[in-house]
Amino acid sequence: MERLTYDDDLFLRMECVLGVPVVNxxxxxxxxxxxxxxxxxxxxxxxxxxxxxxxxxxxxxGARDGWITARTPADPIVLGHPIARDGIDLWIENEAAVTLxxxxxxxxxxxxxxxxxxxxxxxxxxxxxVGDGGALTSAAAAALAGRAIPDDFVRGxxxxxxxxxSVRADIADGVGQIGAALSGMARALGxxxxxAVRSRxxxxxxxxxxxxxxxxxxxxxAVTAAPRExxxxxxxxxxxxxxRDWAAAAASKGGSSNSLLVAVVLGILTASxxxxxxxxxxxxxxxxxxxxxxxxxxxxxxxxxxxxxxxxYRDDLTAIRxxxxxxxxxxxxxTVTSVFELLKPLMQVLPDVVVAKLxxxxxxxxxxxxxxxxxxxxxxxxxxxxxxxxxxxxITQNTDVALLRRTAGGISAWWNDSGDRATLCVTGLDPDAFxxxxxxxxxxxxxxxxxxxxxxxx
Numbered sequence: 001m002e003r004l005t006y007d008d009d010l011f012l013r014m015e016c017v018l019g020v021p022v023v024n025x026x027x028x029x030x031x032x033x034x035x036x037x038x039x040x041x042x043x044x045x046x047x048x049x050x051x052x053x054x055x056x057x058x059x060x061x062g063a064r065d066g067w068i069t070a071r072t073p074a075d076p077i078v079l080g081h082p083i084a085r086d087g088i089d090l091w092i093e094n095e096a097a098v099t100l101x102x103x104x105x106x107x108x109x110x111x112x113x114x115x116x117x118x119x120x121x122x123x124x125x126x127x128x129x130v131g132d133g134g135a136l137t138s139a140a141a142a143a144l145a146g147r148a149i150p151d152d153f154v155r156g157x158x159x160x161x162x163x164x165x166s167v168r169a170d171i172a173d174g175v176g177q178i179g180a181a182l183s184g185m186a187r188a189l190g191x192x193x194x195x196a197v198r199s200r201x202x203x204x205x206x207x208x209x210x211x212x213x214x215x216x217x218x219x220x221x222a223v224t225a226a227p228r229e230x231x232x233x234x235x236x237x238x239x240x241x242x243x244r245d246w247a248a249a250a251a252s253k254g255g256s257s258n259s260l261l262v263a264v265v266l267g268i269l270t271a272s273x274x275x276x277x278x279x280x281x282x283x284x285x286x287x288x289x290x291x292x293x294x295x296x297x298x299x300x301x302x303x304x305x306x307x308x309x310x311x312x313y314r315d316d317l318t319a320i321r322x323x324x325x326x327x328x329x330x331x332x333x334x335t336v337t338s339v340f341e342l343l344k345p346l347m348q349v350l351p352d353v354v355v356a357k358l359x360x361x362x363x364x365x366x367x368x369x370x371x372x373x374x375x376x377x378x379x380x381x382x383x384x385x386x387x388x389x390x391x392x393x394x395i396t397q398n399t400d401v402a403l404l405r406r407t408a409g410g411i412s413a414w415w416n417d418s419g420d421r422a423t424l425c426v427t428g429l430d431p432d433a434f435x436x437x438x439x440x441x442x443x444x445x446x447x448x449x450x451x452x453x454x455x456x457x458x
Contacts, residue, residue, distance in 0.1 A: 038383025255317025376418025
């Protein structure tokens with residue numbers, strides 16, 4: 001039986017233990033009609049692909065949960081009532097809020113609706129447990145190309161296992177995982193001790209790496225417009241611009257599409273008052289580790305860079321570009337194993353009750369910038385009709401004001417190029433800095449103007 005990885009387990013615990021599921025979403029916006037036959041063909045291929053699976057939770061201490069065939073198949077494509085053009089945004093949000101179930105199924109949903117006056121909007125949502133953004137886009141791209149199985153996301157190890165064999169396999173896996181956890185913990189402690197000695201003996205008497213670890217100074221927050229408690233859906237906007245304009249704006253300051261993405265998000269954060277213009281900001285950059293023939297549901301790692309205060313990046317993107325490139329190079333160096341990697345086996349064997357207690361001190365990124373590249377171009381056409389734009393994002397469901405304030409997130413952003421259009425999805429995780437969609441939209445529009453970009457909102 002194929003087992004869940006640490007990253008799969010992380011998203012499963014978020015849903016089952018913390019009650020905050022995470023879903024990934026792809027949205028296609030067409031200016032003309034898309035045939036129902038094309039959508040049904042897409043659904044059929046997705047239904048026989050790697051997204052259509054379920055988690056079998058293990059009852060043996062230490063044993064990892066496993067993958068099985070989907071207990072409940074996905075519902076047939078959902079066709080909504082026609083909507084007005086100014087209702088597209090709300091329809092997209094409602095689709096991102098649907099209940100998915102990675103254990104009992106279904107774990108994904110394909111839906112579409114027509115737009116008054118012509119046009120179609122299509123949404124594909126999938127539980128983050130059964131696939132990360134790369135997995136969802138790969139599955140969708142394969143289905144649109146007439147294949148159920150992508151080259152880089154195969155369906156493997158999903159057969160049901162007889163109960164007795166399952167228990168024996170779980171016991172063996174549990175023993176192996178506990179051993180791996182103890183070994184990883186010992187190596188991590190040894191690594192930490194060596195690093196501590198090196199820090200104490202550094203020539204300048206300052207702990208090595210202290211500058212990179214220094215926290216962002218706390219500042220007065222924007223006037224609170226969010227309620228003091230209760231459910232709260234983070235504000236999200238989707239915005240397009242001409243792809244060549246985005247590339248030109250980046251090149252004019254010595255940057256790339258990725259470094260411009262970082263600069264734009266930092267500008268929005270600064271304008272919101274969440275960070276000050278002189279603050280040094282830690283930026284999280286997700287990185288796909290998916291390879292041909294990969295069967296992992298989640299195959300994403302991440303690196304971080306620090307952008308110095310002063311907003312010098314507005315005139316010169318080369319520093320962001322260089323530090324990002326170096327971070328990606330270091331991440332790709334398989335000879336380096338971080339303490340975090342060593343502790344993954346330990347974290348995966350922890351029981352749910354312990355995970356729940358540890359999660360109380362968890363936090364969300366202040367600035368997360370996910371560059372999905374040209375994946376939108378690979379997904380652009382459904383049934384011979386080209387989309388005007390393609391948007392991709394990740395959404396955390398069931399959030400409330402207390403959770404968002406405690407986890408102290410800032411902005412999460414996802415960017416992709418779909419040929420003629422460059423699309424950015426921006427989510428404000430801070431209910432005080434981003435108290436409404438209208439407020440966030442204004443910040444995004446102003447930041448686009450700073451870079452000479454024309455913002456076209458969905």
